[in-house]
Amino acid sequence: MDILFSSVKELIVLAEETGKPISEIMIEQEMQITKRTREQVVAQMERNLQVMEEAVEKGLRGVHSTSGLTGGDAVLLQNYMKTGKSLSGDLLLDAVSKAVATNEVNAAMGMICATPTAGAAGIVPGTLFAVKDKLNPTREQMINFLFTSGAFGFVVANNASISGAAGGCQAETGSAASMAAAAIVEMAGG
Structure with missing residues (x-):
């Protein structure tokens, strides 16, 4: 491998030397590690993006955990924004x-993508879908957002703890926040 x-x-040196965005470097690394084609790697990330979209949409419609102890706060926040x-x-x-x-979808036993963990799973999709309306990315750029965030998650997971x-x-949420921040920078042209 x-x-x-x-x-x-x-990662930065590679990006500067090759002139490639971090998302592309992560795609190439994933291809090398998994021995899959570019198409297979990108297709998997497309499926991950779809799961994230569905989780956000479901959560914004309102879900509650089986215990009833959590849920509904995403809807309350959206309603507060409208004020x-x-x-x-x-x-x-x-x-x-x-x-x-x-x-909340996670707590209600719904399907989510651990980014990098289930406990921090909302940070990457939350930021992606929030900046989506502001930056108007293409579907490919949204997938690249996930690859860029994955590159930073890869570094954290292999050098520290998630x-x-x-x-x-903070190991979970801090790493997720750094992943999302890096991806936002690339999506915004950085």
Whole structure:
């Protein structure tokens, strides 16, 4: 197995030397590691994107856990945004509501993508679908968003911890936030 990068520094150097976006470097690394074709790798990420879309949509319609202890907060956040009284701005609240929607689907035993873990699963799709209306990405750019976030998740998982049990909740949510931030930068042209 030929790994192209194992650190952010190596990833940045590769991007600069090749002139390729981070998403493309991650696709190539995934092809090398899994021995799958580009088409197979991209098709898998398309399926992941679809699962994320469905989780966000379902959560925004309102779901509750089997225990009844969680659920409905994503809807409450969306309704609060409509009041026009938010201090943080609609983009931030939209990302939070969509992240919460995904996590509520998870708590209700629905299908989600662990990005990088189930506990932090809402952050990457929450940010993606919040910036979608602002940046108007193509479907390919949305898939690339996930590859870029995956590249940063790959580095964290192989050099630190994404486990809440081992590193605390910040290991999960912190890594997911860095993954999403990197992907937003690429999608916005950085």
